[in-house]
Amino acid sequence: MSTKKYSVGVDLGGTNIKIGIVSEDGKIIKKDSLSSKADEGPEKVIQQIKKAIKQISNKSKVKVIGIGIGTPGIVSSKKGTVENPPNFPGWDKVPLKQIIKKEFQKDVFIENDANAAAIGELMYGAGKNKENFIMITLGTGVGGGIILDRKIYRGELGAAGEIGHITIDHNGPKCNCGSRGCIEAYAGNRYIISRISKDISNHPNSLLCKMVSSEGKELSPKLIYEAACNKDDYAIGIITDVGKYLGYGIASAVNLLDVTNIIIGGGVAGFGRILFDSFEKTLIERVMKPFKSRINVKPARLKNDAGIKGAASLVFYKS
Template sequence: MFIGVDLGGTNIRVGAVNSSGQVFHRLSLPTRVNLGLEEVIGRIVSTILSVIEQSEKEGHQIRGVGIGSAGIIDIRTGTVVSSPNFPEWSQVPLKLIMENKIPYPVFVDNDANAFAYGEKWVGVGKNVQSMVCITLGTGVGGAIILGGRLWHGFDGMAGEVGHMTVQPNGLRCNCGNYGCLESYASASSVVRRIKLAIQSGRTTIVMDQVNGDQDKITSTIVYQAALEGDPLAKEIMEETAVYLGIGIANLINLLNPELIVVGGGLANAWDMLYPITIAEVHRRAFASLAQTAQIRKASLGDDAGIIGAAGIASFSLKEVAYAI
């Protein structure tokens, strides 16, 4: 068995994963980024050790640990170069730190890559050789699988589909660029754009639902308001779907993938987003490519990151063995 770790800005999720991709002994702990690097490391280690202990008690043999971490990861050294979710983290040698505290080999990759690996291994991407994953969460994450394998790019940082420019004069993104897909298709961008509209004088039932407190607006509340027919909320959700379609059309023309997988919190609004997104894709992408590319919602939920991280560890260990 391999231990899979989904390391996010909000939660540390850990599980033991068998060779069929089934998860056992799930354990989750709030990350508490505000407590500082050492404390967060301590929380990751104790959660992992606890899952290892439970698994070994049942006679399972642990062979390695995979960590899917938010941020830019140097996969060769297992270093978190930087991460918007961990502002304090800069060049943190996570693999090295973990291997000093855990008696198994540790592999670190980007959380979106882990998510994609999970969906490819046992989820909606099973049997698919080429796919692009897009996660619509606080940010927009992305991962590319080509020829059945993760495409890491020259520096190991490929797949940042959230930072493709989809609107040249658009909103400023966290990365510093303007008009990134992330500024239009992330859950936080839904909140940001409805706030901007409210500040410009637009009215919406969303404000009633948060008792006039804009800080309480979430993408789920906006989605619910759109379902209830609120014109502004509908407009924001439709805009989100259109920009997602623009991004996906670019990916389809560039890579001709079999499958595009959309996950993350905002994918809960998939039924609303999908028809608009698919129409935009067909409006922009080459007809034959758009015809063959399937666009589907992710299937593994919160487990995808754990399963994928464990899968990456298993795969990496084999690769290392072959290399030797």
């Protein structure tokens, strides 16, 4: 019999619940996915989470020591409440930790999903040997997590690390959060796609425009990347700009915290070298002098299963 310890990691998203059984050294031994049914309200979502945990527990014989949950919204990891997650209608404040603990009689740990991703990188990924780092998760939105002295910084409400909402232009486009010109309004998936769909007809000779108009392909970050890899200047310019916008904003975070290790994960991080080079160059230009030579940008290491592993790592993370 193995003496390894295992936990269940639950990655709650607006569309799906991704779930896995993960060993203490970060290996997934079973995984599964279930619709989160977020539009049917909190009770339905909770039912789905319970169902997912029961299903995966039945499929594996290992003994699980606890359950970790990564969720959008403002999370009080102490009280175990989840407040107003975006794209989850009907949620005010839900005591998710207590509900799951009562059902399964196991230790339950709960954390904002971007923070869980940062803890996952700290335990198993690109942050393993780092004392301090800023984690950026690029997706529909731009999430962040701050690790200081190998501990997650949660702030007073549990809402710290919202680096996506650093303003880079006070007159900029309206952001989901109610403010204007936030990093997210430039580098979030949704905003990139809406900006480029308005602009693409101004670049009729670009490969990207041809892919969309003649080949009928859907405009997506992946398509932009594909065009850039085929040396389309327009697509390369889009990705370079995303890197610059991120750099303008994150420079403020570096100056504020004196933290120069940056880890980037999430879908848009798939923009690869073009994004990383442009981001790093801008960052070095914009931070204060003592930080310039110390800037160190790395891609996240957990990739596709980052959400599950990050959530599962909460059980083994002592803080």
